[in-house]
Structure formats: structure tokens, C-alpha cells
Amino acid sequence: MSRKTRTFVYAAGAFAIMLLMIVLMAWQQGVDPFHPRTRMYWLAAVVTALYLSLRGAVFVERLQFRRSKRQERVDTPSRLSKNIDDRMAARKARVEAARARQNSDEQA
Structure with missing residues (x-):
């Protein structure tokens, strides 16, 4: 499922739950949400x-996307890791990349 589709599904589900809450609140208070005097207030509640x-769905989807990206990057060593072996592996990778750049610059 794509990110946009997932966001739309989350937004639709949250909107349905909120509409149900709005209707139940109106029913509990004994208010007709379609009455001309209160119609705009309830419309404002629906727009809200x-x-x-939508904002909640975007927020949740971004959190899930970042979490999935973080899990993909676990295999690469980080210089900020608390594990000394990871830091040394990251340093070796940086040194090798710098040497490769230097060799390519000298050959050019």
C-alpha cells in the first residue's frame, strides 16, 4: 500500500469515528444538528x-514511515552509536570513502 493510500485510509477511519462521536454527542444532548439555528455549529464541528x-493521519503515517526507514538503516554503522565496534566500522568506512575520493581526484 502506498503512503498516500495509507494516509487516506487512516484519515477516512478517523473521520468516521469523529462523525460518529459528533452524532452521538448531538443525540445525547437532544439537539437536532440539522435545525437552522444550530446547523452552522455542527457544520463547524464536522469541518474541524x-x-x-487529515492532520492526525499525516502525522501517524510520517511516524510509521520514519520508523520503517530507521529499521532499514540499522545495518549501516553509525558514528553516533554507543557500541565501539559500530563507531570504528563507521570510521573505517569514512576513511575508505575519503581515500577513494582522493585517488579519483589524483587520477583526474
């Missing part, structure tokens, strides 16, 4: 629910 569901 739409905005919040």
Missing part, C-alpha cells in the same frame, strides 16, 4: 473533524 483527521 475533517481537518483533525
Whole structure:
């Protein structure tokens, strides 16, 4: 499933839950949300629910995307790791990359 599709599914689910909450709240209070005097207030609540569901879906999808990217990068050593072996492996990789750049610059 693509990121946009996943975001849309999350937003649709959150919006449906929020609409259900709005309708249940109106029912609990005994208010007709379609009455001309209160219609705009309930419409504002629906628009707010739409905005919040979209923002929440984008936020959750970004968190999941970052988490999946972080798991993919676990194999590469980091110079910020607490493990000395990872730091040394990262240093060796940087030194080798610098030597390769230097050799390519000298040959050019």
C-alpha cells in the first residue's frame, strides 16, 4: 500500500469515528444538528473533524514511515552509536570513502 493510500485510509477511519462521536454527542444532548439555528455549529464541528483527521493521519503515517526507514538503516554503522565496534566500522568506512575520493581526484 502506498503512503498516500495509507494516509487516506487512516484519515477516512478517523473521520468516521469523529462523525460518529459528533452524532452521538448531538443525540445525547437532544439537539437536532440539522435545525437552522444550530446547523452552522455542527457544520463547524464536522469541518474541524475533517481537518483533525487529515492532520492526525499525516502525522501517524510520517511516524510509521520514519520508523520503517530507521529499521532499514540499522545495518549501516553509525558514528553516533554507543557500541565501539559500530563507531570504528563507521570510521573505517569514512576513511575508505575519503581515500577513494582522493585517488579519483589524483587520477583526474
